[in-house]
């Protein structure tokens with residue numbers, strides 16, 4: 001069954017698009033699991049809390065990446081692989097490509113080490129399609145502020161990083177998409193929610209026609 005991940009800057013609209021795609025797929029009778037990283041299992045959600053909290057001691061870069069990879073290893077073994085074995089479509093909010101963009105391009109951890117750690121945690125399970133919601137850092141900040149104004153949660157440790165950090169993250173996603181165009185689907189996150197769903201459905205229909213993708 002297809003495993004699809006969603007990437008982009010914070011607040012780029014991943015959760016919203018995943019929710020809309022899930023409704024479409026379930027409406028067509030498919031079984032869908034929606035999950036996220038860091039997190040997705042009770043232990044991995046505990047790790048998420050440690051990674052993103054702003055109080056207490058901040059992790060150094062090596063600790064940070066190992067916590068993301070620990071969360072991923074647990075999530076892959078306990079949620080993603082079982083769901084795929086049961087014939088479910090897996091829609092995952094972030095996966096290893098976030099580690100390359102955030103920890104390698106933005107934080108500066110050596111790329112071969114990041115790739116090795118990603119492969120170790122994935123245990124052979126990688127997304128067939130990676131959907132990138134491409135958005136400028138300025139627009140991403142505006143959406144985060146809008147969400148806070150509506151009573152949403154305050155900025156986490158990664159969101160608190162400077163704009164230069166998030167610009168490197170964006171470039172990291174675009175560089176990965178350019179290197180593997182057959183795997184990545186790049187969407188303009190400024191489109192309306194409905195337009196995004198329609199463009200994504202058209203792209204997925206081409207990629208997953210053999211898996212009975214619903215039109």
Ligand code: T5A
Nearest residue numbers: 010011012013014015016037068094098099102158192193
């Ligand atoms: N991280 C993660 C790493 O550093 N390394 C790693 O290996 C991994 C896996 C995780 C943090 O950890 C980092 C990356 C992150 O900083 P997260 O939970 O993924 O955190 O955080 P976010 O990306 O911030 O996730 P969010 O759920 O907060 O954002 P979404 O899902 O991208 O955005 P969403 O759908 O909640 O939408 C944001 C706002 O925009 C509006 C929505 O209504 C909402 O208000 N919106 C739109 N507005 C206009 N047009 C559209 N098309 C819109 N779609 C949504």
